[in-house]
Amino acid sequence: MVEDSPDISEMSFEDALRALEDVVRKLESGEAKLDESIDLYERGEQLRQKCQARLDAAQERIEKIVSGPDGKPSGTAPFDAA
Template sequence: MADEGHDLSEMSFEQALKALEDVVRRLEGGEVPLDESIDLYERGEKLRKHCQARLDAAQARIEKIVQGPDGKAAGTEPFDVG
């Protein structure tokens, strides 16, 4: 797999999602030997968790949007994901 050697923490959401789609496509194809299927499944689960963490962080940032007195967005506050 193209992204197999990349550290997940360095992957963008888009890269991780594409890698996850590749894993799913290979598993659904049914052409992969059992041992490799297990490895692919484990990789897919790590990628899924990485994507979910990125989505959760994005949602938290959106929720940090500051509303002005008129109820409209007036800016944002920094969000520390660490």
Template structure:
């Protein structure tokens, strides 16, 4: 891979992660290559998770007043 993981867009990182999974599932990679792919995949998964968490933190939910009209926004709560 030519582009550092930190410089990849979320979509490109996810696409690369999918390629790695396909390669590992095929069972054709030599042991050293499989280990390198696994490590790269782990790093990609971590970066994708960080980007999703950051995006989720930016999402805001619209609060409604007692009459059902928008009354402001509050941080998104996925719980």
């Protein structure tokens, strides 16, 4: 685990995205030792999954916007993944 790293489950989407960008910068710099690079890669994958899940949830919510009789959005309906 990368030292002094906040808990991903507690992060907002924006914080997770910034952390992911930091991980990518560190990996691309090539200055990290092998073990640190592996830890960074694993953390990066966890951050990517967190961001992707949040984006998927937002997309599902947008897709469920309900149109009123005039064709304009009038609200949202809960997404039913089942």
